[in-house]
């Protein structure tokens with residue numbers, strides 16, 4: 060679902076500038092789901108504008124207005140006009156875990172290897 064800029068006047072993002080854009084929307088998301096605010100590929104590819112904290116998390120107990128933190132990673136100023144589509148939100152199920160402190164973890168083939176440890 061697209062998120063639109065609930066702005067009364069345009070805002071211009073200078074290169075590396077960021078802005079928190081209101082969407083005019085508030086949700087009561089059922090427990091066990093979260094909203095994930097994601098960039099729009101068109102804005103990113105055409106203008107270098109993306110969601111700075113992607114994916115932004117909208118908690119199920121949040122009742123405030125959803126905002127989108129945009130950043131301009133392009134080399135030119137970009138203007139966001141009222142009602143522009145600025146991002147999208149996906150509602151996704153997630154697990155709730157109870158953490159348990161232990162002194163050692165079980166062995167696996169990977170162990171602590173990462174960051175290209177498998178050779179590619």
Ligand SMILES: O=c1ccn([C@H]2C[C@H](O)[C@@H](COP(=O)(O)OP(=O)(O)OP(=O)(O)O)O2)c(=O)[nH]1
Nearest residue numbers: 096112115116117118119121124125126127128
């Ligand atoms: O892109 C975003 C991210 C968050 N929020 C709202 C909904 C979310 O439930 C709340 C808190 O977000 P988050 O947990 O990411 O914020 P925090 O920086 O950890 O602060 P807090 O102490 O408020 O949890 O802010 C937005 O509107 N847009």
